[in-house]
Amino acid sequence: MAQCDTKTRILDGAEQLFAREGFHNTSLRVLTNLAEANLASVNYHFGSKESLLQAVIERRLLPLNKIREEKIRKVLALAEKNSILPGAEDLLRAFIEPTLEFRNSSPGARDFISLIGRSLSEPDETVRNCFLDLASPILQVLFKALHQALPQLPPEILITRLQFIMGTMSHVMCMGNHSAFNNPELPLPLDHNTLVDQLMKFVLAGLEAPK
Template sequence: MSQPDTKERILDVAEELFARQGFHATSLRAITGAAEVNLAAVNYHFGSKEALLDAVFERRLTPLNRERQARLDAVQAVAATEGRPLRAEEVLRALIEPTLRLYESGPGASSFILLVGRALSGSDELVRQTFLQHMGALFALLLDLLGQALPQLPRNQLFWRLQFALGATGHALRWAGGGLELPGGFTQPPSVEELIDMVVGFSAAGMEAPCP
């Protein structure tokens, strides 16, 4: 070890700046300056700017995905013991709720939420690819469970509706993370609780829409 955690301070600041300004718009100087560490520390501890981005994702996504996986398993188990099919609403909630609840786990996490919103919306291809490398397995499981919940929906339609739900969720995450200014001086953001209910309700209704 070194200082009261140089590595951690770099991760905290990088997370915030990548989220608020984007990856390309954030220089190593901005990161090391705000973290009050030396410019060379990033390359010493992480190897490169890209590897730093990967580390930012890895730190939060490893425990978060563990929790999401557990909740998806639980949803499956409950439906099985109750002898009923899965509901799209509970599957989506198992995915979305742990993510948005990160918001309550401290000020740093809200930046991460914003960063995930960014990655979900594919704003920056490098950010998106790095994010997807940590998400591949979960995405496949998600598609499978939603297929069980909506067996009448053609697989093609299912895929695209899930994309729309991810688009809506990504947008919600950017709001929750404080990444967007309200247009036209509108109302203040809702509570995390309300936002979860709103985006899950919206997405579930969209997924269950009658087939055209």
């Protein structure tokens, strides 16, 4: 076994660099340097740079998706038990809250969230699919659950608004340091709870907007 933590050091470094500099702007040389590993070690442990990206995403997205799905299922189960419709707000919260909570849990997690926030609009198809393949199932679950919650909303409108919500979320997930407003007199120092609160209110209002 030896010190298998070379693998984790590489994963951690890759997470940070892929998030902050982008996948294609990260060279294996500066990565292995940051991770205090030999250049060849990423090919030895992961096979290729792309497989490394896949590993970086899988390591954290699979557990996160599990949590989100559990929470959604819990909302659905409770509603069914009480013979009422599941609440759209509860469902959205079950999806959003764990995401932002995870983002707030550690610097590496923040990097990771920023990485997958950007991957929705990643131009490179291989890179984008690396994320989409893992994210697609949970999005299907969320869609079906929200369709139960809002049966009067036509599916094509629901899916459109869900797209809008994904856009809003991605943006929040990405914007670590920089802001669209370059030099405003107003900073936006939103703490974690306020941000979740505001995001929830925004997307819920949008989702339930008059047709």
